[in-house]
Amino acid sequence: MTSRVEVDSPAGFTGQQPRAVRKALGMLEAVAQLGPGTTAKEIARFAGVPPTTAYRMLNLLVAEGFLVRVPDLSGFALGRRTAELSRAAAATDTAASLHETVETLRSHTRFGLHVASFTGGRLRFVDQDPDHEIVGIGLLAKNLHANALGKLMLAHNPALGVGLELRRLTDHTVCDPEVLRAELVRTQRDGHAFENQECRLGRSALAVPVRNHAAEVVGGLCLQGSPLRVSDTDPEQLGFLHDGSRQLTGLL
Structure with missing residues (x-):
């Protein structure tokens, strides 16, 4: 019997996972480069992502802990999981x-x-x-x-x-x-x-x-x-x- 592995994919990105991953990484890089408080519009512009797509992906990245919203909700900063990756990279x-x-x-x-x-x-x-x-x-x-x-x-x-x-x-x-x-x-x-x-x-x-x-x-x-x-x-x-x-x- 052949087992099937189901992979969850965000709505709107089915069949385009490689492109979606590149966009998500570009958005993380945008926040890392531009600094805490970077707005969604700035992130979308930096990463070359359409604003509507950027908003959906930002919500996903926040939900997964890779980004967080700054206290006044005006923008975004790197989250706990991104920091963990950074520490792991530094160690190796x-x-x-x-x-x-x-x-x-x-x-x-x-x-x-x-x-x-x-x-x-x-x-x-x-x-x-x-x-x-x-x-x-x-x-x-x-x-x-x-x-x-x-x-x-x-x-x-x-x-x-x-x-x-x-x-x-x-x-x-x-x-x-x-x-x-x-x-x-x-x-x-x-x-x-x-x-x-x-x-x-x-x-x-x-x-x-x-x-x-x-x-x-x-x-x-x-x-x-x-x-x-x-x-x-x-x-x-x-x-x-x-x-x-x-x-x-x-x-x-």
Whole structure:
């Protein structure tokens, strides 16, 4: 006698389980990237999921404990089960050398130092400096034109810039397509990107590519600090970053 295993599937996703799983994972990544309090609309936009589908899946993820609603019910945060997965991953992390290498680099600079991944055409932080919080982190992934890491992504993957909305976040934000295009050409030529209070006043940043062993750009190393101290013409800062990116080759 042949036994049959019944698999529960959420209403509306029958026969499309692989796509549904990818969407759910993208929504979890959205909350992880954008932070607690992320709204359903922001999650749907980040994950590329239609709003009606997003609401159904969010309810499911909350019911299963992967997400929770923030106290004022305005948005979502990662839940207990996601935290358990994170702890389990950390305990078996095969790329621990990435964090160790970055921590060593941090011991040689007074600036904030962060590492981001560009996998899948998304800007995602994989190692944030615990002593230098990134204020407004949710803005970075949504406004690639206004931050150093985003410019690095655009310079090495021009397709991401097609149809990109150049929103003005501060008086320093580059919103002219031709000016941005020229800056991206310089970024690729010179090997670094610069941000001068374009995403947030009082903050500047330098970013250089992190490559895999095939020399492909898979992420970025970013140095962040005061506009009075971070400069794209400082040979010491640029040398430090380029040396650090070489140490991170193949670790991301």
